[in-house]
Amino acid sequence: MKYYPPKFQAKAFTCPLCNVYSKMSWYEWRVRFEGTQIERAICQHCGESSYWFGTDQSDLSGKLLSPLVSGVPLPLPDMPDEVKTDYLEARGVLPHSSKAAAALFRLALQRLCIYLGKKPKNR
């Protein structure tokens, strides 16, 4: 299954809540605190909502507010379990720390190399 990362105001993408490619319905919200504009996308498959910063939020405009997702695809079904654990952790931590995610992706790659019988170099 192809992964379409969540994208602001896109008509469809892979839902960050149910992981199904689905049409999205967009609604504008106004939050009282400092007039922050939040836009809500409702998944037509699961009915759950994701929340995005609206176009009037200069540096945050169009960024996903909730749920926090990295946009990294889910692992392929044939990924070895010992690699999958680190991969999923890296995927989950990416919105919080790109450096932590990079370290975990590197570890996952090292484990994959070992699994495939190739000795990874330490640099």
Ligand SMILES: [Zn+2]
């Ligand atoms: Zn959904």
